[in-house]
Amino acid sequence: MNDDIRKNMALFPIGIVMKLTDLTARQIRYYEQHELVMPARTGGNQRLYSFNDVSRLLEIKDLIEKGVNIAGIKQVLHTVSQDSDEATVITEQTENKRREMTDSQLHKMLKQQLINGKRPGQVSLIQGELSRFFH
């Protein structure tokens, strides 16, 4: 659906995104540094977010609240392609299914880490004490 071009159209500045997501500008920019979102820029170097960017940030916010760190969030959202034109629609539908799988896999990974404890060479996907309430 050509609806995706609208969802990917750069529309709002960071100020509006802050109200839409209840995230601070600091957090929004920080997530961008970690490539969790890459908004468009205006001629004046100002960020412009699309509907897709906003929903992405909402997903990120949700995971952060659940105690998942950047590394973990990347694994959950990495399969989601940044944009999608008509040629990418089919691919995206496939990836959406993969995303759902990844989501359930996340719980297994979290539980696995909580039970088996971190083993050498493996990066922790959880952070803080919230992880203790995750069983």
Place this chain on the structure above:
DNA sequence: ATTCTAACA
């Protein structure tokens, strides 16, 4: 009035 980058009593 808003947003941007860089940096930390």
Place this chain on the structure above:
DNA sequence: TGTTAGGA
């Protein structure tokens, strides 16, 4: 993450 300086 918060906050602030200094500039666009």
